[in-house]
Amino acid sequence: MQMKELSAIVDKKLDEYLKISYPEDIFKSMKYTVLLPGKRLRPVMCIESARMFGADLEDVLPAACAIEMLHAQTLIHDDLPCMDNDDFRRGKPSNHKVFSEAIAVLAGDALLTFAPQIILKNSKNLGSEKLVRIMEEYFQAAGAYGVIAGQVVDIENEHRQNEGENLSAEEQEKILHYLHLHKTGDLFRLAVRTGAIIGGADEKSIEALTVFAEKFGIAFQIADDILDETADFEEIGKTPGKDKISGKLTYTSLYGMEKARKDLNLLLDECEKILQDNRLKTDIFSEILRKVRK
């Protein structure tokens, strides 16, 4: 199976899980952002990490979809006027532009608990012990020790830069690494770890996939920073150059374009090597790594 087929299966399942019921606006709002066109990288990586250990597609689909819902949750709240204030996402108006700020806040809240609810409802055959472990992974990634920590450091740093505070290059490096690791990396980490747990992987493989995902997360964010400076609206589906203007710390602003490209490809090489060395390489993982290269 190719990535395209897998992501189509994920889309179909997401649509199925997100049934519109009363009060309709909240479900419509949740569904709107979750189903914006995307590559479904995180669910695909979750599925691959389960299937390589012999799991059935059906057993991992609920968790894979839940991770995409969590991802959508972070997008909805990050785009809010009080946060990054983005009017567009994946080429369409942001959630709060279509619905309202109030509904966007609530849709994000709802997705945070709807996602793990989908796992519990549809993965009974995994057994309670695995389910508890998956819940632990989910809370760790979704919460104040995970993506939220990354977002907090991101907005607080932006605020400090706009106040004219001067940070040393060393401090900026540390902050940038922290926010890439959490804001971006934690969802990839969650995806591969959850998949591997569902597949019944040994601890050594789970550890290898975790290191892989952390490196991949940083690579992915560097690629995103490069695109923010070089691509147009069509390509990235949001206003380009916004990070630079709003004083956000990015890999390209800190190291320049040339080093960003070089480091990105070095990281992707390391990712390939980890998979290779641990016999975790699959066609789809290779395809994903190829897609992120610049």
Next chain:
Amino acid sequence: MQMKELSAIVDKKLDEYLKISYPEDIFKSMKYTVLLPGKRLRPVMCIESARMFGADLEDVLPAACAIEMLHAQTLIHDDLPCMDNDDFRRGKPSNHKVFSEAIAVLAGDALLTFAPQIILKNSKNLGSEKLVRIMEEYFQAAGAYGVIAGQVVDIENEHRQNEGENLSAEEQEKILHYLHLHKTGDLFRLAVRTGAIIGGADEKSIEALTVFAEKFGIAFQIADDILDETADFEEIGKTPGKDKISGKLTYTSLYGMEKARKDLNLLLDECEKILQDNRLKTDIFSEILRKVRK
């Protein structure tokens, strides 16, 4: 033990669970609203519902505290400018007034997953099966089928009233019942059901406690609506009369003060009777019912 002692134990434990770590602002913000002075009604009801079936206090404390954290989450997001826009809560400035809107949104998000994480981390001895059942209850109450559904209907109705839309008395009654049941009732429902599950209660008792909590939730909200019209800032810790001004549908606006008082006390009588008939009456439950009478 009296209610006061129990709520002091809950406060101590909440303080313990909410350790300030990096990035500090998010933990400070979470802790700020969770630890605002309050009666800790929901955790106390959770604890009572477990202890009456023989559970140890230690076994139910994590879940009791988690429910208070979830309650705080709803307060933080409800107070946001895009929602009910309240500057005060429990006599102190609202979360977004002390921190910022961005941090308040993120603190609410963080509490939503921190709360169940506290349960999983500290209740290992309940066993995986009970933990999964508690998670299911939590997601049901916290999400789009629970408190969020109530909040959505509340703000959408307020919006309609402000647009001058005329609803029949019958429609208004239906909406009011729905939002009391979910916005207020679902957390009480969660509290007693979670406690009873931890205590190993039989299904009949769980069902009786559920009906009790639903009625109690409505009674509690009627009492809150009465206070909003009759009490001053000192008593309720937020701007009084605000619901009326902002066009919110309340029990007193729909039925008048006299009927509100009468219905409140009738509901509390029914609550007492349910507990009595099912041999679920405890001193603390009686104390709680007494406190809500007007």
